[in-house]
Amino acid sequence: xxxxxxxxxxxxxxxLELNFEQPRSGAGSLVVMTGETGAxxxxxxxxxxxxxxxxxxxxxxxxxxxxxxxxxxxxxxxxHWRLLERLEEGGFGGxxxxxxxxxxxxxxxxxxxxxxxxxxxxxxxxxxxxxxxVASQHDQQCxxxxxxxxxxxxxxxxxxxSKKAYAECYRRWQGKKAEMVGLLxxxxxxxxxxxxLRFQLGEIHDAGLxxxxxxxxxxxxxxxxxxxxxxxxxxESHYLLSGALTDGLSQLRQNVIQISALxxxxxxxxxxxxxxxxxxxxxxxxxxxxxxxxxSNPVRLEYIHERLDLLSQxxxxxxxxxxxxxxxxxxxxxxLQHLENMERExxxxxxxxxxxxxxxxxxxxxxxSKRRKTAAALEGAMVGExxxxxxxxxxxxxxxxxxxxxxxxxxxxxxxxxxDTVEFFFSANPxxxxxxxxxIASGGELxxxxxxxxxxxxxxxxxxxxxxxxxxxxxxxxxxxxVARKIQELAGHHQVFCITHLPQIAAxxxxxxxxxxxxxxxxxxxxxRVLGEEERVxxxxxxxxxxxxxxxxxxxxRDLLEKK
Numbered sequence: 001x002x003x004x005x006x007x008x009x010x011x012x013x014x015x016l017e018l019n020f021e022q023p024r025s026g027a028g029s030l031v032v033m034t035g036e037t038g039a040x041x042x043x044x045x046x047x048x049x050x051x052x053x054x055x056x057x058x059x060x061x062x063x064x065x066x067x068x069x070x071x072x073x074x075x076x077x078x079x080h081w082r083l084l085e086r087l088e089e090g091g092f093g094g095x096x097x098x099x100x101x102x103x104x105x106x107x108x109x110x111x112x113x114x115x116x117x118x119x120x121x122x123x124x125x126x127x128x129x130x131x132x133x134v135a136s137q138h139d140q141q142c143x144x145x146x147x148x149x150x151x152x153x154x155x156x157x158x159x160x161x162s163k164k165a166y167a168e169c170y171r172r173w174q175g176k177k178a179e180m181v182g183l184l185x186x187x188x189x190x191x192x193x194x195x196x197l198r199f200q201l202g203e204i205h206d207a208g209l210x211x212x213x214x215x216x217x218x219x220x221x222x223x224x225x226x227x228x229x230x231x232x233x234x235x236e237s238h239y240l241l242s243g244a245l246t247d248g249l250s251q252l253r254q255n256v257i258q259i260s261a262l263x264x265x266x267x268x269x270x271x272x273x274x275x276x277x278x279x280x281x282x283x284x285x286x287x288x289x290x291x292x293x294x295x296s297n298p299v300r301l302e303y304i305h306e307r308l309d310l311l312s313q314x315x316x317x318x319x320x321x322x323x324x325x326x327x328x329x330x331x332x333x334x335x336l337q338h339l340e341n342m343e344r345e346x347x348x349x350x351x352x353x354x355x356x357x358x359x360x361x362x363x364x365x366x367x368x369s370k371r372r373k374t375a376a377a378l379e380g381a382m383v384g385e386x387x388x389x390x391x392x393x394x395x396x397x398x399x400x401x402x403x404x405x406x407x408x409x410x411x412x413x414x415x416x417x418x419x420d421t422v423e424f425f426f427s428a429n430p431x432x433x434x435x436x437x438x439x440i441a442s443g444g445e446l447x448x449x450x451x452x453x454x455x456x457x458x459x460x461x462x463x464x465x466x467x468x469x470x471x472x473x474x475x476x477x478x479x480x481x482x483v484a485r486k487i488q489e490l491a492g493h494h495q496v497f498c499i500t501h502l503p504q505i506a507a508x509x510x511x512x513x514x515x516x517x518x519x520x521x522x523x524x525x526x527x528x529r530v531l532g533e534e535e536r537v538x539x540x541x542x543x544x545x546x547x548x549x550x551x552x553x554x555x556x557x558r559d560l561l562e563k564k
Contacts, residue, residue: 001029001464001495002132004073007047009062012040012517012526020495020511030491032509033499033528034539039515040526041499045469047072048132050102053125058108071101074131077464083130090114090123098131100124129463135454136469143450144438146423153398153422156456157374159367166363167416173356180349187346190339197336200318204329207314209322214311221304227296234291241284249277361411367418372400375422378456385452388489390482395427395434443474451486458494466490467497472505480504503543507560512536536561 007016020031035041050056050070061068076083076096088094092114101113102124112119114127142148154163186193223230253274260270311322318328338345375398382396401421413419425434428445437449450471458466468487475483484504490496491510500506512531517524531539540557541549 001075002072002497003075005044005047006071007043007069009065009068010046010050010070011043011060011062012524013043013528014062014525016043016528018513018528029495030488030509031495031497031511031513032506033497033513033515034501034506034543035515036517039517041515042469043515043526043528044497044499045134045136045467048128048134048467050104051100051124052128052132053102053112053121053123056104056110058104058106061104061106065106067103067105069101069103071099074098074100074465076131080130080464083127086123086126086130087114090119092117092119098127100127131463132465132467133454133458133463134467134469135450135471143424143446143453146421146436146438149398149422149424150417150420152453152457153371153374153378156378156460157370158460159370159374162363162367162370163417166360166367166418169356169360169363170414170416173353173360176349176353176356180346180353183342183346183349186339187342190342194336194339197332197339201329201332201336204314204318204325204332207310209311209314209325211322211326214308214322217304217308217311221301221308224295224297224301224304227294231291231294231296234287234294238284238287238291241280241287246281246284249280253277357411360414364410364414364418368420371418371420371422375400381456382452385455385486386448388482389448389452389486390479391428391448393430395425395432397425397434399423399425399436444476444479445474447471447473447475448479448483451483455486455490458490463494465495465497467499469499470501472500472502475502484508501543503540503557503560506543507536507540507557507563512539514539533561 001020003019003021005016005018005020007013009015033041033044046060047070050060051072074097076098078084078096084094084096087098095115099113099115103111103113105111110121112121112124114124154160256266256270256273259266314325315321319325378398379396383394386394386396399422401423410419424437426437426440426445426449427434428440437446451468454466454468472480472483480502481504484502484507487496487498487505488508498505498509506512513528514531514535515526515528517526519525537554537557540560541553544557545553
């Protein structure tokens with residue numbers, strides 16, 4: 001339950017601290033909030049919105065302030081294991097007292113804290129779903145949308161696990177079926193693709209490609225093309241380096257050896273000159289060998305031209321380099337193997353699709369059967385709830401728009417939620433047939449329908465706190481009294497907050513909060529205060545008659561308070 005709420009710089013609120021753990025005077029856990037239109041009663045909802053991790057506008061920050069803060073203390077029931085486990089997993093401890101805080105800055109950034117530690121908006125949102133349930137006029141409009149009816153039915157019937165099991169199987173079946181369709185299409189094009197692949201791979205394999213072969217061939221081509229010039233230059237160079245020059249170097253080596261023998265100080269010079277002469281003689285041999293390797297080979301040159309042309313053609317088709325051509329061939333080999341094994345893959349896939357289809361049909365049938373049983377129970381439960389809300393012999397029906405279908409028809413019509421399409425039908429008047437909600441329900445009727453539905457949902461939920469935001473729209477007279485009794489009944493086993501304009505509801509609150517707007521200096525501010533018994537009388541008189549109050553109005557207000 002929500003125990004404390006602290007607000008700072010939110011809209012017209014400068015600072016506010018509310019404690020909801022006060023005695024309830026026998027009225028259960030019903031907290032009512034009243035005030036003039038425009039006084040700021042939506043402050044509670046805005047604070048809850050912020051604490052739920054949802055998007056917020058910087059315009060909510062009080063004018064002139066750099067940020068706003070909202071903090072709430074919750075007492076979690078020790079049986080609420082799902083929420084406590086989530087806290088433990090997030091590293092926020094397993095204490096049953098939980099503090100959630102949010103700071104919204106003027107730059108649009110938010111910081112979330114759970115039990116004093118930083119948390120993500122996603123986590124805070126998940127916690128809020130377990131802690132709070134808000135019913136507003138928006139929910140009344142949602143009640144008119146048939147897409148919502150199936151979710152409500154599944155929630156009331158505790159069918160989420162069955163729905164999830166079916167949805168997972170259905171999605172797997174759809175995925176494998178799409179894979180099979182794709183494989184069938186490939187099968188139709190297989191032979192043509194096989195021929196083309198075999199031609200491509202044969203062309204590459206027949207070429208016998210070697211890594212960096214093109215670079216080596218380009219070098220060899222240049223050498224062969226310039227063979228005559230190279231040989232002529234080598235002959236001339238050999239002539240210049242051999243003969244008289246070589247003989248002179250030999251004589252030079254003998255001379256320096258004699259110099260070294262006569263003068264030891266010339267040893268190093270003699271050694272260097274000797275090494276130079278030997279090196280020169282080695283170069284003569286190397287030049288002769290290089291000259292011997294040169295050739296004029298028009299046949300080899302023609303082969304290289306043809307080979308490079310072939311490599312260029314392959315590059316244009318399969319890749320910019322020999323490495324990329326070889327990569328293309330490796331990929332083609334894999335595809336070729338896949339195509340050759342396609343028949344075996346198709347056979348296995350057909351079996352898998354058939355098995356998943358059978359499982360999806362069974363799970364979908366079980367889900368549909370559970371929904372129909374839940375629908376029958378919901379119809380009876382809603383009639384009971386509506387009767388207690390001042391409806392005379394109401395009719396509530398869950399209409400299944402989809403008839404009984406064959407397996408093939410069901411799976412064709414199916415989606416991740418199953419093949420059921422439901423719509424709520426209603427009649428408030430005896431003798432009138434039930435018709436779709438969207439066509440017949442008035443605002444006041446929708447308010448009571450929503451309240452009845454919320455009462456049933458509250459019995460299923462582990463959520464301890466339910467907030468009603470002006471769901472009493474369009475209600476008056478006997479219906480207002482019935483709604484007040486129903487809300488008080490719900491407060492017997494849940495903590496209930498009710499923002500209301502109905503004095504019948506306000507009088508039944510165990511804690512009565514008044515929201516008032518005032519001007520102090522040059523600033524407008526909203527304040528919320530807890531009303532004492534006599535102050536409640538004054539507020540109820542205002543709600544009953546406004547400025548036209550009489551002694552009878554006051555007596556009526558006191559009578560309403562006594563009834564609670």
